[in-house]
Amino acid sequence: MQKPPAPQAHLVTAGLAFGESPRWHDGRLWLCNWGTGEIIAVDADGNREVMLTVPAVLPYSIDWLPDGRLLVISGREGLLLRQEADGSLVTRADLRDLSKSPWNEIVVDGRGNTYVNGGGPAPASGEHFSPGTIVLITPDGAVRQVAENIAFANGMAVSPDNKTLIVAESHANRLTAFDIAADGSLANRRVWADLDGYPDGICLDAEGAAWYADVPNKRCVRVREGGEVLQTVTVDRGCFACMLGGTDRKTLFILAAEWRGFEHMLSDARTGQVFSVEAPAPGIGWP
Template sequence: MSSPKSSAVSAKVIVEGLAFGESPRWHEGRLWLCNWGTGEIVAVDEDGKSEVMLTVPTVLPYSIDWLPDGRLLVVSGREGVLLRQEADGTLVTHADLRQLSKNPWNEIVVDGRGNVYVNGGGPAPAPGEHFGPGTIVLIMQDGAVRQVAENIAFANGMAVTPDNKTLIVAESHARRLTAFAIGDDGDLSNRRVWADLGNDYPDGICIDAEGCVWYADVPNRHCVKVREGGAKLDRVEADRGCFACMLGGAGGRTLFIAAAEWRGFENMVSDARTGQVLSAAVSSPGAGWPSYNSGRR
């Protein structure tokens, strides 16, 4: 596996004063993200002007994506429900995940066919551990919910390739990206290691038009572009943990990074406001799901 280039892509700060930014998505010309610890979902333009779009009845974790018809979905992680925002702004239950696990749920991705994948949950953690083995569940358009993968080593960011045939998930504790084939019915199969990341711990991810993945890394304080097989091509360094990243902006060639100082799980909800949004110009635009230019959002 090759190492990243010695020279990193430079980034600039466009937003400060967040708690923990997570689940960034490019939607209707702005970057939307979850401001963990506050219940806020915030939209930010490329100049850094931010607006609170709504407040959800949870603190953390929560994550967002959109249905093909444009309605917003919100994973209310600790409460074990997937919420849907209706046209009048109200939030209703789209799916109840408590039947599958009492443990918190984490990330979401909606593919180009409307399949909704949510990860987290799973068995109870071992004594002294924060997380047990994670799962991935599929929510069908009729509301049916079923588990489609298990034994994920701390399930984090997910992305789907532009052809809707492959789902990639960050296994943070295994330091790898793992891929599944997506069947016609939305089921996942043919699990394989997409990239072994060495000493990196992938968190949020997104795909570019070259078929590479950008992943954020909290302990190593950077985002890295990796090719299938593990070759690392570029990186963006930060002075604090990188929790998630998303391609967007004009032409989709801006990498947005949600970063914050990491003080441990026990201090995730606090008055500290070290969260930032960084932006860096990159060569290849976003692709797949979630994406800035996917045809439906």
């Protein structure tokens, strides 16, 4: 079957530092503007509003509990924060004893289980990252590790039936799936797709495919389980994350920025942009 022609991405907004952790929430695209501590909401016309500034520089990521309260994983500080009704931030979970490395991404499933990845032992000399983990924070606040030896844990997504978690292993060039047990534990680890690229942020669609952002290859790619490439969207800078949103969840939002290496992530450069493109299938699952 012939693949559809590559769609043209449209610029939504510019002037960000590093946009990460995009979420479609309450009719707008929310994202973390790494390097500034800002959590921003962007509407369809590109208008931006700073919703919250958190005591973190990078990494930090967001999602929401089923009751609507915002969660923020403050990666270097090792704290999972929760925003209360009065706007204040309280500690939902303290992860500092579980890791010597920063935490990265977060996803909350439909039952209120919160998964946070990254962490792991301290990196070896000369290395930026060590093998990461996934921890689970249950609705009652209990914390436990549910996976380990993740090769640079990045984006995560949960299927709409709450039975499968997929995580991007950037340094292993693959998406990895786990079965989710009734108690939130992960089992039956398997390769969901081997990739010709470096997956960062991911999201799922209603046709059973996944989109993944790829920084060095400056693209977002739609793949089936097994790795068949269905569609590719290329832009002029590194793609860090993607999310399906819009009124029908069929708009793919791409968060991109110029990549100059980890040592230059904190700078005054504001090369971060949000692009959009029409997608063939709507987003499903979590986030």
